[in-house]
Amino acid sequence: MPLKCRAFNCAKSNCRSAGDGSTDASRRWTSMMATVVLTLRVRAARTSRTEVRGALRVNRLSMKLYISADMEGVAGITASEQTDPNGQPEYPQSCKLMTGEVAAACQGAFAAGVSDIVVNDSHWNMRNIIHEELPPQVRLIRGSLKPLSMNQGLDPSFQAAAFIGYHAPVGVADAILDHTYSGESVYDVRINGELCSEARINAAMAGEFGVPVIFISGDQNACADAKSFLPGIEAVEVKQAMGRYSAASLSPQEARAAIKNGIERAVRGLQSEGARARPFSFKTPxxxxxxxxxxxxxxxxxxxxxxxxxxxxxxxxxxxxxxxxxxxxxxxxxxxxxxx
The missing domain is CATH 3.30.1360.130 (Dipeptide transport protein)
Known part of the structure; x- marks a missing residue:
């Protein structure tokens, strides 16, 4: 049968490309095959880069979040009796309100791709959060005395921290139950001349481990305080304080939805290209x-x-x-x- 042209797949027996490969057509065949090989290599490289980018996206989503949770900044809390575990009838309900907001924060973080969450119960005797009402994979640090108090459990393995139910510093008007670590014994706290809230003190402690604070919830002045030293923080206002003991509050359901959505935005923002959340620190000395x-x-x-x-x-x-x-x-x- 006629010898087919290898270069053009023709059946001409007199085609110059037939024979021992020493012809011009053979050289064209060789050139064409080199082009095909090069194209396949380029495609393989592109596929490889896509797989790497996908892996990087997974890595960005595989992050560890630290949550420090207080009670005074929770929606519906306006009185010290609500926050006192020593025989106050409203206290058990306050624990449920606090737990609900922490659970919402965890749900939002998981929805954004966080893989590991540690919650530090940071109010009073630090035995307030109902663990079984949190997502089952959440670890809870409970009880006192803790060496680092509201910051116990922080370490460099966390990519971010969030503050739930926080309040404004001592001495601020229109702030529910304003105080800084102790409402009974402390009149004022300043570091390098700056009035300090628990949020500022704790953000600097997180900063010692290289961990940025990306989210806070509380009343309007707790949020304003955080924004004053943490540019770009996602702040969710769950109530408007009117004095120290009264507030116009969101319902628990609305507050939880706002917290869930807010922390999801904060986590996704941290993962996005060009995110610039930085740990907070004080200048030395x-x-x-x-x-x-x-x-x-x-x-x-x-x-x-x-x-x-x-x-x-x-x-x-x-x-x-x-x-x-x-x-x-x-x-x-x-x-x-x-x-x-």
């Missing part, structure tokens, strides 16, 4: 000034080695290391709170 509600409390707190007493009710402590400053702050609170 770091100077803490803690003013107590009485001189008697300052008398006892002044026993802390390395502390100074610039004013009758104020104890100061300075150091280059923020963790050391935070631990000194905790020690001063315990000393000052030991006497009325």
């Amino acid at each position: 770091i100077r803490l000034e803690l003013t107590f509600s009485s001189t008697a409390r300052a008398d006892v707190a002044s026993l802390l080695p390395g502390s100074e007493r610039p004013q009758a009710r104020t104890i100061s402590f300075a150091h280059e290391d923020y963790t050391t400053v935070f631990k000194a702050f905790r020690a001063l609170l315990v000393l000052g709170g030991s006497i009325s």
Whole structure:
């Protein structure tokens, strides 16, 4: 039968491409095959890059989130009796309200692709959250005393932190149950001259581990406070405070929906291209000034080695290391709170 042309698949027996491959057509055949091989290699490379990009997307979604949860900033909470575990009839309902908001935050984070969540119960005796009402994969840090208090469990393995149910710092008007760590013994807390909320103090502790705070919920002044030092934070206002003991609050259902959606936005924003969430920190040297509600409390707190007493009710402590400053702050609170 006639020998087919290898280059053009023709059946001409007299085609010059037939024979031993030394003809021009054979050279064209070789060139064409080289082009085909090159094309296949390019396609393979593109496929490989697509697979890598897909893997990177999965890695960005595989993140670990830390949640510190307080109670005063939860929707529906307006009175200290609601937050007091010592025999107050409204307290069990407040635990359910707090748990509902934490659960909503976890649901939103998981929906955004978070793979691991640790929640630190950070109110009063730190035994408030009902664990069985959280998503089953959530780990809960419960009980006190904790060395890092509201920040217990933080470490560099977390990609982000969120604050649920937080409140404004002591001394702020139109803020539900405003205080900073102690509503009874602390009159004022400043670091490097800046009025400090629990959010600011705790964000700096997260910053020590390289963890940015990306979300907060609470009343309007808790949110405003966080925005003042954490640009770009997702803040969800669940109530409008009118004084210290009254507020116009969202319903629990609406507050939870807002928190779920807000934290989902925050997580997705962190994962997006060009996200620039940065850990918060104070400039060094770091100077803490803690003013107590009485001189008697300052008398006892002044026993802390390395502390100074610039004013009758104020104890100061300075150091280059923020963790050391935070631990000194905790020690001063315990000393000052030991006497009325």
